[in-house]
Amino acid sequence: MKNIIVIALCFSMGILFPACCGSKQARQPGTELNEGAPLSIRGQVTAIENGKDGYTATVKSEANHTYQVTISRVNLLKSKSEYKNYAVGDNIALTGDWWKDAEGNIYIKATKLH
Numbered sequence: 001m002k003n004i005i006v007i008a009l010c011f012s013m014g015i016l017f018p019a020c021c022g023s024k025q026a027r028q029p030g031t032e033l034n035e036g037a038p039l040s041i042r043g044q045v046t047a048i049e050n051g052k053d054g055y056t057a058t059v060k061s062e063a064n065h066t067y068q069v070t071i072s073r074v075n076l077l078k079s080k081s082e083y084k085n086y087a088v089g090d091n092i093a094l095t096g097d098w099w100k101d102a103e104g105n106i107y108i109k110a111t112k113l114h
Contacts, residue, residue: 039108040095041067045086057086059094069094069108079111 043061054072061067071094073083086092093114100106 038095038111039098039106040093040114041065041108042091042093043067045088045090045092048086048088054083055085057092059092065106067098067106067108069096069110071110071113075109075111076113081110081112084113 041059041061043059045057046060046066047058049056051070051072053074054070057069057071059067059069069092071083071086075096076083094108094110095112095114096108096110098106098108
């Protein structure tokens with residue numbers, strides 16, 4: 001009886017573990033956006049608005065799209081990425097979760113700075 005329980009437990013772990021640990025592939029510029037999937041962009045910082053634990057950077061990408069990027073110490077710490085201060089005119093590469101508002105503006109919560 002004990003062996004049956006151990007075998008059933010091992011079998012269910014083998015099925016459940018890969019399902020909960022799948023990796024999310026970051027989307028690259030120029031591909032169709034899938035809201036909720038991470039998005040990776042490269043571009044130039046065109047504006048900075050300071051906040052309490054970071055800042056929001058307006059980034060114009062190499063594909064000529066504009067993004068509002070939240071760069072927060074807390075969010076980067078959670079993903080074990082290093083916080084960095086950027087200035088207007090700096091080039092930036094990042095990955096993060098994103099969403100689009102009703103006007104079509106795209107907002108990214110940076111989870112990794114490259």
